[in-house]
Amino acid sequence: MEHVRALLRAGRWSDLEELAQHSSPVEGLHILAVLALARQQPKEALDCIQRSLELEASFSQRNTLAVCLLACGRSQEAADLLHQLLEEQPENADLWFNLARVEVGTQALRQALRCRPDWPVAELLLAERLLEAGECEEALLWVRRNLEVPGAGLTEARIVFRLGRYRDCARLCLGLLQRHPEDQAARQWLFQAVLAAGEFDRDSRLADELEKGLDLPGALLLVPSVWRVWPERIGLLCALLQRDVVADWPLEQWLTSWRRQFRGQPEPCELAEALAVHNFTNEFCFLETAEELQGLEPDHPAYPLYRPLPPGAPASPLVLERHLLEPARERELAKQFEASDQEDPVARQYEESPYPRWRELLNEPPVAGRPDRVLVAGCGTGRHALLCARRYPQAEVWALDLSVASLTYAQRQAERLDLQRVRFLRADLMELERVMQLPLCFDLIESIGVLHHLAEPLQGLRALVSRLAPKGRMRLGFYSRRARRGLEPARRLASALRHLPLRELRARLASELDSEDFAFLAHFKDFYSLSGLRDLLLHERECEYDLSELGRMLEEAGLCFGGFDGLPLSTVDAFVERFGREKLLDLGCWERFEEESPATFRGMYVFWCQASAG
Ligand SMILES: C[S@@+](CC[C@H](N)C(=O)[O-])C[C@H]1O[C@@H](n2cnc3c(N)ncnc32)[C@H](O)[C@@H]1O
Incomplete structure (x- = not known):
């Protein structure tokens, strides 16, 4: 098969097809299998090699069969066959390497490298395995022997990250990005490293990279710190304001005072527009004075920075979209859902304060294979369910919630993000049997931050378990009593002042943030929107756990x-x-x-x- 491999390496696929036609049936089918593998058609490859094996079963064909099984994801059969082949040829490095692809750990790779030392691909895979096992020092040795191989530089950065050397990791990622400016993975690790380090070298390349990767995990979290160093990067700040809720107290204070100045001297600018859409998302929760509000009319350019625009008021297309068109679309969508039970205090809370307020999804890599069917129970405003749809692109995703206001927010976001295969239903997870459309069982059920709001969380959990497929998995989220202990003073104050409108209550809490008892509050993202604040401190019903x-x-x-x-x-x-x-x-x-x-x-x-x- 050496000549076949040579043609393959040279990319001469049509020559290979011709060779297959002029070879014996056994040889021809074998060549077609190898060709199909190269074309990433594993099922066709498996079919050809199985037909050739019916005629003859040489070592080389059985080896190709093992590779086809691997490519088809039939790992156990591949491993069994590879073990048999290794009994015949224990010094065959390729067999060990293929075995390493199905077996966890480093043993098979070490054997492969014993049979064929100085083999970059195997050394890099060994480095990956060592990294997985947390054996970072040795992993670093292997990867550094192969830094010229594509991808090795990023593996080095990840190992350095795992060693807790976050600043070094950031430097390595910046180096990678200098050589390959489009490398999104390096950019993502750069952000993770800077976040983990909690500080960064004053290198303006970080701000440049943020501009290129704002939808990567962690990017938006970095904007406030980067903005503090380079306040002239107003584009970054505007991008954050349009994409997420600012959850950074010093930045909020700066924006609040900028808004006050703008109220006095309105000069249309990028920041004013971004703040108008941002403040709609956070429900205009910033602190405001009576003086600022006095005489503020809808035709004033500062109006949409303080309150939602009424219909007919002048505004830019972006502000109109967020303040008027999107809510109108939600009202339209609400008609498709049955109204919720206003007797239930939890349903009423989320009807009045859908949660969470959000805008953009993270750029999550999709996960291949199972699950086929996912249920998100208590999906709120949909971020969680839509993330599931991104993560499992082949899965059917069902999402249910009690609150129509939350579901319409979710459905509108699904339309905007083109993730309409998620099916949103209004339903009580305690009464799943009444939801006729819902499939009987799911491979994955997710319910984050929901069950602890039920009157009987265990019954709710049992209701979900009753819909779990055999071998199905669940991902659940519950409050930790210990972690939330620091919220007690804020909760007590909020409860004493619950008669106040939420914006005033927030201002009162904000005035306490400098005190030791309340400083904790500023670390919760929920402090930075009115619905979030209600969810955090004034919930109608919740329990905490250890x-x-x-x-x-x-x-x-x-x-x-x-x-x-x-x-x-x-x-x-x-x-x-x-x-x-x-x-x-x-x-x-x-x-x-x-x-x-x-x-x-x-x-x-x-x-x-x-x-x-x-
Ligand atoms: C704190 S929110 C969490 C939303 C979402 N899981 C997330 O993490 O973004 C809780 C949600 O659970 C919903 N919920 C509470 N009890 C429910 C029930 N019995 N059946 C369905 N949904 C419920 C509420 O309406 C609310 O939208």
Whole structure:
């Protein structure tokens, strides 16, 4: 087959087709299989090689069969066959390498490199495996031998990140971007590294890179710090204002005072327009004085920076779109949903204050393969469900919620982001049997920040479990009592002042932010919109948990814990160092870890679980 490989390397596919025609049937089918593999048609390749094997079963054909099985994702069969072939040729480096593609760990790769030393592809795969196992020092040695190979530089940066050397990682990524300005992966790692470092070298290339990658994870979080260093980069600030809610107290204060000046001397500009759309998203929660509001009429250019525009008021197309056309579309969409039960205080809260207020989705890489069917229970305004649709592009995604206002926000965003295959339904997750359209079971059920708002969370969890397919998985999110303890003073004050309009209540809370008891509040994104504030401090019904309570609830629902999701790598590393990797699924150890680092689950406990065996 050497001449076949040579033609393949030279890209002479039509010569190969001709060669196949003039070869024996066995040889011809074998060549066609190799060609189909090169063309990324694994099923055709498998078909050809199986037909050739019916005629003759040489070592070379069985080897190609193993590669075809690998390409078709039939890993176990491929591994079994490779083990058989290795008994015949234990010094065959390619066989070891292919085996390494299906077997975890480093053993097969080390064998491959023993048989064929100085093999860049195998060395780089070994570096990746070592990185996965947290053996970073050795990983670095292997990768640094091969830095000229495409992709190796990024692996080096990721290893350096994993070693906690975030500033070095950022420098490496900047170097990569200098050589390959379109490398989005390097840009993304740059942002992650700067975020993890919590500071950055005063290199204006960071601001340049942010401008090119604003939809990458972490980018928008960096804008406030970058803006503090380069305030003249007004474009970056405007991009943030149009895409997300500013959740940075010093920046909000600056914007508030800029708005006051603009109110006095309105000069149409990019920032005024961006702030008008931003403030619509955060429900005009910034602090304001009676003086600023006095005499402010809809035809004043500053009006949409303070309140939603009424119909007919003059404004730019962007402001009209956000202030008038999008809400009108939501009213239209609301007709398709049955009205919600206003008796239920939780439904009423989310009808009045749909949550969360959001604009853009992160640029999440899609995940191949399963799940086929996903349910998002309590989808709110849709960000979560639409992220699922992005993450699982081949899956059917169903999303339900109690609140029509949330669902129409979600449906409008689905239209805008062209993710209309998500099916939104108004339904109570406690009464799934009444939702006739809903499929009977799902491979994945996600419910983040929902069950702890039910009167009976365990019953809600059981209702969801009843729709889980055999071997299905769940991703759940619950409040941590310990992580939210610091909110107590703010909660007490909010509760005492709950008669105030939310904007006034927020101003009152903001006046306390300098005190030790309240400073914590500024770290919660929910502080930066009115619906968020209500969700955070004035919820109609919520319960908080510790990890033993959660463990018991999972057990009672017949579930077992499958690991936390979304924790920063530095947290996982700290846990592994303290308790060992084998304890990652041990909630008792996590409880001790949380005792020692109470802010670990400030976002929430977000974790995977699945039905317990038996
Ligand atoms: C805090 S929001 C979370 C939204 C979304 N999961 C997210 O993370 O962005 C809680 C949502 O759960 C919904 N919800 C509460 N109880 C529900 C129930 N019994 N059935 C369906 N949805 C419910 C609320 O209407 C609200 O939209």
